[in-house]
Amino acid sequence: MEKKIRVLVAKPGLDGHDRGAKVIARALRDAGFEVVYTGLRQTPEQIAEAALQEDVDCVAMSILSGAHPHLFPAVVNLVREKGMNDVLIIGGGVIPETDIPALKEAGVSEIFTPGTKTSDVVDYIKEHVKK
Amino acid sequence: MTEHEKIQAELDKYEESVTKAIARFPERDHLPEKRIYTPLDIKDLDYADDISFPGVFPYTRGVQPTMYRGRYWTMRMYAGFSTAEESNKRYRYLIESGATGLSCAFDLPTQIGYDSDDPISEGEVGKVGVAIDSLADMEVLFDKIDLGKVSTSMTINAPASVLLAMYIAVAEKQGVSADQLRGTIQNDILKEYAARGTYIFPPRPSMRLITNIFEYCSKNVPKWNTISISGYHIREAGSTAAQEIAFTIADGIAYVEAAIKAGLDVDAFAGRLSFFWNAHNNVLEEVAKFRASRRIWARVMRDRFHAKKDKSMKLRFHTQTAGSMLTAQQPDNNIIRVALQTAAAVMGGTQSLHTNSRDEALALPSEDSVHIALMTQKIVAHESGLADVIDPLAGSYYVEAMTNKIEQEAMDYIKKIDDMGGAVAAIEKGYIQKEIQDSAYKWQMDVESGARVIVGVNAYQIENEEPPKNLLKVDASVGERQKAKLAQVKAKRDNEAVKKALADLHAACEDENENLMPHILAAVKTYATLGEICNVMRDVFGEYEAHISL
Numbered sequence: 001m002e003k004k005i006r007v008l009v010a011k012p013g014l015d016g017h018d019r020g021a022k023v024i025a026r027a028l029r030d031a032g033f034e035v036v037y038t039g040l041r042q043t044p045e046q047i048a049e050a051a052l053q054e055d056v057d058c059v060a061m062s063i064l065s066g067a068h069p070h071l072f073p074a075v076v077n078l079v080r081e082k083g084m085n086d087v088l089i090i091g092g093g094v095i096p097e098t099d100i101p102a103l104k105e106a107g108v109s110e111i112f113t114p115g116t117k118t119s120d121v122v123d124y125i126k127e128h129v130k131k
Numbered sequence: 132m133t134e135h136e137k138i139q140a141e142l143d144k145y146e147e148s149v150t151k152a153i154a155r156f157p158e159r160d161h162l163p164e165k166r167i168y169t170p171l172d173i174k175d176l177d178y179a180d181d182i183s184f185p186g187v188f189p190y191t192r193g194v195q196p197t198m199y200r201g202r203y204w205t206m207r208m209y210a211g212f213s214t215a216e217e218s219n220k221r222y223r224y225l226i227e228s229g230a231t232g233l234s235c236a237f238d239l240p241t242q243i244g245y246d247s248d249d250p251i252s253e254g255e256v257g258k259v260g261v262a263i264d265s266l267a268d269m270e271v272l273f274d275k276i277d278l279g280k281v282s283t284s285m286t287i288n289a290p291a292s293v294l295l296a297m298y299i300a301v302a303e304k305q306g307v308s309a310d311q312l313r314g315t316i317q318n319d320i321l322k323e324y325a326a327r328g329t330y331i332f333p334p335r336p337s338m339r340l341i342t343n344i345f346e347y348c349s350k351n352v353p354k355w356n357t358i359s360i361s362g363y364h365i366r367e368a369g370s371t372a373a374q375e376i377a378f379t380i381a382d383g384i385a386y387v388e389a390a391i392k393a394g395l396d397v398d399a400f401a402g403r404l405s406f407f408w409n410a411h412n413n414v415l416e417e418v419a420k421f422r423a424s425r426r427i428w429a430r431v432m433r434d435r436f437h438a439k440k441d442k443s444m445k446l447r448f449h450t451q452t453a454g455s456m457l458t459a460q461q462p463d464n465n466i467i468r469v470a471l472q473t474a475a476a477v478m479g480g481t482q483s484l485h486t487n488s489r490d491e492a493l494a495l496p497s498e499d500s501v502h503i504a505l506m507t508q509k510i511v512a513h514e515s516g517l518a519d520v521i522d523p524l525a526g527s528y529y530v531e532a533m534t535n536k537i538e539q540e541a542m543d544y545i546k547k548i549d550d551m552g553g554a555v556a557a558i559e560k561g562y563i564q565k566e567i568q569d570s571a572y573k574w575q576m577d578v579e580s581g582a583r584v585i586v587g588v589n590a591y592q593i594e595n596e597e598p599p600k601n602l603l604k605v606d607a608s609v610g611e612r613q614k615a616k617l618a619q620v621k622a623k624r625d626n627e628a629v630k631k632a633l634a635d636l637h638a639a640c641e642d643e644n645e646n647l648m649p650h651i652l653a654a655v656k657t658y659a660t661l662g663e664i665c666n667v668m669r670d671v672f673g674e675y676e677a678h679i680s681l
Contacts, residue, residue, distance in 0.1 A: 014239035014243055014251070015259075016327050017367075017368075018368075019369050022572075023568075023572055025681050026681055027572075027575070029681065037681055040677060066258035066605065070254025094493065096494050096598075098598070113459055114493075115459050115585075117579050118575060
């Protein structure tokens, strides 16, 4: 049997809005992924450590507070520093179009903005995760 | 034949006649239970007991006798970003444009009791609101704003006591005494655990802080609304209308119980409790929700807590239009959504209103967008006629039936929560969070299946939409500037006095019978920082560990 895709859904920073993160987590689980949700207020260090411990294939981050320019790249760097070079990293939230190129440059593979279908996220992960 | 039998007979005929039409045009999902409402749906409604008059128990028609015929609701725009200087400018702009109350948004470090120079604050300073580290920032925030005249609402919860103390201290410097101050602190920790996430301490010490504030204000700041028991964020997190008022009123019951247990007389504090509701998209359902909430609270306060004063039984509320219903797609359409939500809030009898701006699914609002949002309220007030008569939808078969239905659903939830041991226990079990999450997931799946149409998102989309221009961008250097300011404050203040005040607060925290407010007020006056004060409390009280469930 094929190994299930493992995803860490993470809330970096101090933002308490996790409606989106929880909806995504549940949709991924319903799509057959194994999902771990970090809960609120995780530092980039905690997220990278959780990704390592949980041996995930993908880290999916959500921020609505506007702290993404700092926190998304910080998570990417720590994940890579820990040697997880194949782990797919994606992000979502209230993120202005103009911020997206810099985030991609920093190593976030894709950014999902408000109105995204959960099925689009599922498809994206299936297509891009390295097995 | 009685009148009701006649109506029933006519209704039967009507239902027969529609059968054919329905075969040709099947009805959509998400519709009310019935396609038409009649006197039969409200035949058990007792006008005097259930509806009555504005300003009269159970306040279904509104809490004031004349409602908007005397004075419009307070037009209060939630604002704050970057530094105190920037936010002060925005407040003064809003007052000049006709806003009649202020509403302060604080950044996340402030809301969670961290200073701007704390490593955990990195990237968050000044982002979702203004950064406040010490009294020095608060002095700048309200510079040239007469605190004796304006009413100020502060969205602050876990460290509400500290921000209120700073506000009192700034007013004192302006020569305004505490008993003249008007405003609100949100101070609703239970919904932070359940839906919003800016908690610090565990429930027990948090409830103590809240009752300390009730007691302190009843004696010293009598015109202050000591709590804004908030359904807004519960709804934003995905709840239904009935869940929004049910979980919030259950929280309200918990606060009243805690205060009574601490020895306060219900009528000494209940008149200063206020509520905060969401104005969502479904106009008539929302109007029914507002009406039902007033009726439930009035009965809870009279029958359960034996309140004697009318004021204790009146559910006064602020409203904000639903942020989660704004779309990033075709953002100008949001102006229309907000106008409809405004109509609902006004027909529902709100005491104050914040209208969201069209660009808030993308960023903090620009000044132009805020202007449109504020003018939306002005148009509804002056041009629409909706504010001309009180509770204009009363007597509508549908709205009255819906008011009853929402009340019933909410009461069923409240009963269930009572059986669990109250709101605190229900939150600790994760019950409330789970109910909200289930509703949020169902909503999302309905949008994705197309069963629920959201214009511009899953229908009527525009290919290759131009991204909107002129979004507000918070200056990236705000964190550094705020850190520098904080260093200056720390260098200038009397550090011995700070140390002494913090040690005194520490001792007070350890004595459960001590009211913390005077100690916090003394500490802020020494320019002890928000983070320093909260760290003292963290040290004694510990921190809340969230219940994670999916």
